[in-house]
Amino acid sequence: MTKTKLSALGFASALALSACSSDTDAGGGTTGTAGVDDSTITVTTSFYPLTFLVEEIGGDNVTITDLTPPGADAHGVELSPREVADLENSDLVLYVEKLSPAIDNAIAASDKDAVNIGEYVNLLPYDELAGDPHAHDHDDHAHEDEAHEHDDHDHDHDDQAGHDHGTHDPHFWTDPGRMMLAADQVVAELIELDPENEETYLANRDAVKERLQGLVDDLNSIDALQCRTDAFLVSHKAFAYLGNEYGLVELGIAGFDPEIEPSPARVREVTELAGEHDLDTVFATSDGEMKTASAIGDEAGLSVEILDSAATQRDADLDYVEVMEQNLELLRQSMGC
Structure with missing residues (x-):
């Protein structure tokens, strides 16, 4: 080992x-x-x-x-x-x-x-998951900020607070x-x-x-072609693996790092994306990210919910599997499946 x-x-x-x-x-x-x-x-x-x-x-x-x-x-x-x-x-x-x-x-x-x-x-590279932690305000539908520069030596990514995100999404x-x-x-x-x-x-x-395995089977049962949209909008891109493995499009307000506040330009950009993808919901991935999600919800006329990333146990009565089962139901509802 x-x-x-x-x-x-x-x-x-x-x-x-x-x-x-x-x-x-x-x-x-x-x-x-x-x-x-x-x-x-x-x-x-x-x-x-x-x-x-x-x-x-x-x-x-x-x-x-x-x-x-x-x-x-x-x-x-x-x-x-x-x-x-x-x-x-x-x-x-x-x-x-x-x-x-x-x-x-x-x-x-x-x-x-x-x-x-x-x-x-x-673990998969950020780029393979349609994102880069160094370019905080873009996803696969947005323009990368040319002011960000990559380290040519080790290709690790540091945010403005000096945090090293590495090369792969954790x-x-x-x-x-x-x-x-x-x-x-x-x-x-x-x-x-x-x-x-x-x-x-x-x-x-x-x-x-x-x-x-029951969760995997339930996620595989989602047929995005039968849904109103195949996309979901989250406060930061904590669900990239879920989207990648099960054919869903994750749109992130603040990229992979929840500590980075979205710029006004990014807020406008996400509002436009919500319309393009026929979204009716914006998800915070934790209680601490409700402010960011609510700002987008108010701007774009979207309902605001928590899609719990389960990084911590918010409810002592719900374990990881039960939280993910709730997430699956919320995703189905938000995508009109």
């Missing part, structure tokens, strides 16, 4: 602070590791889709710390000293490189073998087919740590993959 071995740059001060903290999970993660049963595998995950898979496959044999709190922006998450300590002390760390800069930095500054799930789920989890690939790697990691429970882990993996 390929793992990312990262050099120790020293997190001593943060860890010292964490030793003085209480057992309360100040960072809002799913579970903390303080006071847990030593017989369980302690797992730190970078965000909810990985947490979901570990919960489903590991069951009672795992204790999880999710570094992205419910409702937070996975791209802009910041870590508390306690969460840094949980990462350092975990038996297993699962993340997706280039999604969360703070988590990437914490892993790079630790002495951990962290598993980059992005290596196992067939939002793999909006395609349940790629979540099945991630499930295969999660079970392999758990079995390596706890071979005595291999049979349980494999059975749990098969069960969750059956649910994920």
Whole structure:
């Protein structure tokens, strides 16, 4: 199994602070590791889709710390000293490189073998998904801003805040087919740590993959030719894999990076696109992006809904599969299927 071995740059001060903290999970993660049963595998995950898979496959044999709190922006998450300590002390760390800069930095500054799930789920280049994170205000229907320049050396992309987006879109989890690939790697990691429970882990993996396959089948059942439109409009392009795999056209207000505010010109451009594609809805991909979506909705006369990217668990009563089932129904309604 390929793992990312990262050099120790020293997190001593943060860890010292964490030793003085209480057992309360100040960072809002799913579970903390303080006071847990030593017989369980302690797992730190970078965000909810990985947490979901570990919960489903590991069951009672795992204790999880999710570094992205419910409702937070996975791209802009910041870590508390306690969460840094949980990462350092975990038996297993699962993340997706280039999604969360703070988590990437914490892993790079630790002495951990962290598993980059992005290596196992067939990530695609931004350009292949009809977009470029460096050109913030365009998609496949818009003009690229000539003021942006590409780095000719490593072809990675940095936004105005200095975030390195890499070359491949990390939002793999909006395609349940790629979540099945991630499930295969999660079970392999758990079995390596706890071979005595291999049979349980494999059975749990098969069960969750059956649910994920149901989502794949439902998405494949959408016949865009029978819908009013084959397009959907979102606040940022978190659903590029879903659109690419299932023949739908994702239109993004703010490109791949939710932190970039659309310019007035982009707002006008998106309003025109909404008319061209006969759209009646604009989706925010999180609560934090409702302002952007509402601005377009007011301008273009569109209803505003949340198409939950499931990067965090907004509703504790709904798991990843149930959220995606709701998304599928919202897409059908918005496209007139």
